[in-house]
Amino acid sequence: MVDHHVIDTRDAYLTATAAIVGGTGPIGVDAERASGFTYSQRAYLIQIYRRGAGTFLFDPPAIGDFHELNDALAGEEWIFHAASQDLACLREVGLDPARIFDTELAARLLGLPRVGLGTVVEELLGIHLAKEHSAANWSTRPLPEAWLVYGALDVELLPDLRDRMVDMLAADQKTVIAGQEFAAVLTRESKPVSAEPWRRLSGVHSLRAQRNLAVARELWFARDRLAQDIDVSPGRLVPDASLVAAARTLPTTRQELADLREFSGRASRSELDRWWAAIQAGLASTELPSVRSNGDALPPPRAWADRNPDADLRFKAARAVLAEISDEFAIPLENLVTPDYVRRMAWTPPEPTDSESIGEALATLGARAWQIELTAQRIADAFVEVHQTINAPSEEGS
Structure with a gap:
């Protein structure tokens, strides 16, 4: 069995950086936290694999800052599985990629039924990848060898998986869509801290x-x-x-x-x-909180039929046409358009209601160009049809 050595000194880290730079192609990256065990969401292990260089397991608390590695790989593509889960803790130590390929997101866009790394690797590469240590306490020191093997495998298969998915995205004519989604992950703002x-x-x-x-x-x-x-x-x-x-x-x-x-x-x-x-x-306390929280949260859709029946009809109509588009392009509804965007437009539709105003509303909310192109016209048509139905003269009044 290969002994997976953890790099925990600055000198060893700099030597590893030089070796990674000497490799070729995109870089597989992953990070392990101790969610559910520690208060912080810091990385306790960072795994990197690159063809021609090998696998490197870094101890972030011991090393500290990774800006040398980040600078050396600035122009390269970094491969993640569910990048949004790792970017924050990587940025804390100075690792901030400019280009990524996200295999979890690609799996969603390809319409795969399950998108966990183990199932995707098994389906596309025919390799069984055990995931028994995903919820471990990675702040443990020293890290058990079995955990290190698990961590290494998480990145060693990413380049092969990425190459397979590149071909599949091209065959499905989703290369541009994937590129926009990957870029959006990098620029997505963190959720604002709640006032309560x-x-x-x-x-x-x-x-x-x-x-x-x-x-x-x-x-x-x-x-x-x-x-x-x-x-x-x-x-x-x-x-x-x-x-x-x-x-x-x-x-x-x-x-x-x-x-x-x-x-x-x-x-x-x-x-x-x-x-x-x-x-x-x-x-x-003399500062008593309100029974209901403040904010701009909409009521749950199940209450719309009573509270805002017109919005309820718009929402159901939009969901129906989006389901059709989802089936047509084999893209899950939640990736086609963020569900909250649909709810907000249905509750307060833009005026006038047409494809241009719907597209502008979607863009303001954060939708990508491909999402607007696929959905704006269909949503607008659905809203207009609902409006015409609501305002149609009744037979009694005709």
């Missing part, structure tokens, strides 16, 4: 009173501060369900909180003073 991140608590919607929500808010922030300080995933300290249970019950004493059976988790008792202080802060 505590509302992401699972089950918080069950709290109906402002005081209970205030306690949930203070508990969430107390847990988040502790998780950040010790770099542990918040849910591993006290689960969401426990915070919501305490917010619902509103214990009046520290002992009552300690006796609350639903309040569990490894830090539920060792940090009891912290949680009790948060509850007291919530009970005393």
